[in-house]
Amino acid sequence: xxxxxxxxxxxxxxxxxxxxxxxxxxxxxxxxxxxxxxxxxxxxxxxxxxxxxxxxxxxxxxxxxxxxxxxxxxxxxxxxxxxxxxxxxxxxxxxxxxxxxxxxxxxxxxxxxxxxxxxxxxxxxxxxxxxxxxxxxxxxxxxxxxxxxxxxxxxxxxxxxxxxxxxxxxxxxxxxxxxxxxxxxxxxxxxxxxxxxxxxxxxxxxxxxxxxxxxxxxxxxxxxxxxxxxxxxxxxxxxxxxxxxxxxxxxxxxxxxxxxxxxxxxxxxxxxxxxxxxxxxxxxxxxxxxxxxxxxxxxxxxxxxxxxxxxxxxxxxxxxxxxxxxxxxxxxxxxxxxxxxxxxxxxxxxxxxxxxxxxxxxxxxxxxxxxxxxxxxxxxxxxxxxxxxxxxxxxxxxxxxxxxxxxxxxxxxxxxxxxxxxxxxx
Amino acid sequence: xxxxxxxxxxxxxxxxxxxxxxxxxxxxxxxxxxxxxxxxxxxxxxxxxxxxxxxxxxxxxxxxxxxxxxxxxxxxxxxxxxxxxxxxxxxxxxxxxxxxxxxxxxxxxxxxxxxxxxxxxxxxxxxxxxxxxxxxxxxxxxx
Numbered sequence: 366x367x368x369x370x371x372x373x374x375x376x377x378x379x380x381x382x383x384x385x386x387x388x389x390x391x392x393x394x395x396x397x398x399x400x401x402x403x404x405x406x407x408x409x410x411x412x413x414x415x416x417x418x419x420x421x422x423x424x425x426x427x428x429x430x431x432x433x434x435x436x437x438x439x440x441x442x443x444x445x446x447x448x449x450x451x452x453x454x455x456x457x458x459x460x461x462x463x464x465x466x467x468x469x470x471x472x473x474x475x476x477x478x479x480x481x482x483x484x485x486x487x488x489x490x491x492x493x494x495x496x497x498x499x500x501x502x503x504x505x506x507x508x509x510x511x512x513x514x515x516x517x518x519x520x521x522x523x524x525x526x527x528x529x530x531x532x533x534x535x536x537x538x539x540x541x542x543x544x545x546x547x548x549x550x551x552x553x554x555x556x557x558x559x560x561x562x563x564x565x566x567x568x569x570x571x572x573x574x575x576x577x578x579x580x581x582x583x584x585x586x587x588x589x590x591x592x593x594x595x596x597x598x599x600x601x602x603x604x605x606x607x608x609x610x611x612x613x614x615x616x617x618x619x620x621x622x623x624x625x626x627x628x629x630x631x632x633x634x635x636x637x638x639x640x641x642x643x644x645x646x647x648x649x650x651x652x653x654x655x656x657x658x659x660x661x662x663x664x665x666x667x668x669x670x671x672x673x674x675x676x677x678x679x680x681x682x683x684x685x686x687x688x689x690x691x692x693x694x695x696x697x698x699x700x701x702x703x704x705x706x707x708x709x710x711x712x713x714x715x716x717x718x719x720x721x722x723x724x725x726x727x728x729x730x731x732x733x734x735x736x737x738x739x740x741x742x743x744x745x746x747x748x749x750x751x752x753x754x755x756x757x758x759x760x761x762x763x764x765x766x767x768x769x770x771x772x773x774x775x776x777x778x779x780x781x782x783x784x785x786x787x788x789x790x791x
Numbered sequence: 792x793x794x795x796x797x798x799x800x801x802x803x804x805x806x807x808x809x810x811x812x813x814x815x816x817x818x819x820x821x822x823x824x825x826x827x828x829x830x831x832x833x834x835x836x837x838x839x840x841x842x843x844x845x846x847x848x849x850x851x852x853x854x855x856x857x858x859x860x861x862x863x864x865x866x867x868x869x870x871x872x873x874x875x876x877x878x879x880x881x882x883x884x885x886x887x888x889x890x891x892x893x894x895x896x897x898x899x900x901x902x903x904x905x906x907x908x909x910x911x912x913x914x915x916x917x918x919x920x921x922x923x924x925x926x927x928x929x930x931x932x933x934x
Binding site for chain 1: 842843844845847848849850851852853855866867871872882884886887888889890891922924
């Protein structure tokens with residue numbers, strides 16, 4: 366049996382942990398730069414606050430109902446996410462936990478000697494809540510896809526389900542499939558859902574499960590479709606995965622706090638994002654050969670990204686590197702190419718690709734003396750920034766006057782990661 | 792499936808180490824004679840943090856627990872995985888606020904008791920909204 370553990374309104378739960386007076390009150394958390402709403406408590410959902418809606422649009426509703434509003438506090442959420450996952454790893458062992466996202470993990474329950482899955486699920490749920498303070502929902506079923514489906518049901522009606530749904534008999538699985546529309550199945554995108562409904566009259570998961578594999582292969586993306594149908598039937602087709610996959614692309618993109626016109630400021634921003642991306646690159650022991658930069662002017666659609674030819678360009682380096690200094694130079698050169706005088710810019714991004722394992726790690730015998738020195742320098746910068754936080758060491762190209770980080774006016778203290786921001790209790 | 796037997800008493804703190812991390816344990820076998828007696832130094836995380844994912848730090852901002860040796864400005868180590876018991880110092884959620892007090896219960900009622908004569912005990916009657924947040928395990932006090 367598989368399970369998925371999913372934190373309930375995760376960011377909101379993190380905020381409530383240190384502000385218990387907000388329990389049972391509406392809470393929302395905003396995205397980077399306080400632009401959109403990215404997490405809503407159940408109470409906020411009930412009021413009709415839209416997910417991913419712009420904050421300014423929801424503001425009248427939020428003020429009317431006295432909804433508590435927070436800027437994203439990623440330091441806090443990251444730490445609490447680690448605690449939830451670590452608790453699961455302690456209960457089940459490292460190999461039986463697959464971290465799927467910041468607030469979700471798949472579990473392999475086959476280690477338990479008992480078949481009493483409701484009891485196991487409850488034990489897991491209460492242990493995570495007791496230890497970390499974060500409330501979770503647990504869905505249990507024979508396969509990952511069905512576990513996801515169970516979890517949806519558990520979350521939908523929390524009072525009734527006690528945040529737990531177990532599909533351990535054929536009857537329960539069938540009932541759950543009949544209750545689930547195809548668009549809500551894990552792995553079925555909105556386009557497939559539309560096609561299924563319009564072309565073949567397949568509305569719910571039960572109907573989808575009963576199509577034959579030939580059909581699935583032809584119309585649902587080949588092997589992926591077959592796997593999906595098997596999973597719906599309770600036959601395992603998606604195994605537990607090793608979560609430590611090396612990323613093939615690393616991107617840092619941000620909206621500026623306010624629009625910027627002069628080229629030097631944009632260069633500073635791009636240098637800052639390049640440093641951040643290079644740090645991520647080094648963290649996974651990789652080096653990159655291709656650097657891609659894009660800029661978005663005011664008035665332009667801010668959904669454009671690295672593919673938009675008019676806004677973006679790339680440089681292929683002679684050899685792959687993970688050194689910030691070697692990456693900043695081409696990145697800044699790209700800004701020169703992309704920048705148009707007179708325009709005001711609101712967003713920029715840097716993407717590193719052509720990723721290979723970093724050969725310069727730990728002093729390579731075949732590298733020149735200077736390369737080994739640079740490696741040491743990067744290690745030193747990373748260590749100091751990691752221990753001191755707030756990027757105390759940075760390249761001069763990133764500038765010293767402006768803060769290119771996020772606008773976070775309503776951020777709560779970083780209670781669990783900063784010694785000088787601990788919760789003060791009386 | 793009691794919590795204790797389920798997870799065992801294994802060390803769950805933050806310290807991770809390998810044999811190679813012990814400085815003089817080199818692979819050549821020609822280490823100093825003292826190598827036979829080499830062991831890891833004392834690590835406060837290991838001693839004070841028994842269950843890392845469940846351990847949180849707080850800063851005391853009152854003199855309510857002074858006679859228990861917890862002074863204004865002290866750091867509290869709080870373990871959420873421990874159960875409350877008579878006489879334990881806990882972080883409580885009382886009507887939506889966090890509070891540090893000693894927990895006491897008898898056959899008929901429960902109290903949050905300050906360790907300072909200037910403060911009054913709080914009776915956890917039926918009109919108070921009380922919940923355990925965590926159990927205080929250590930205090931760090933600068934002298």
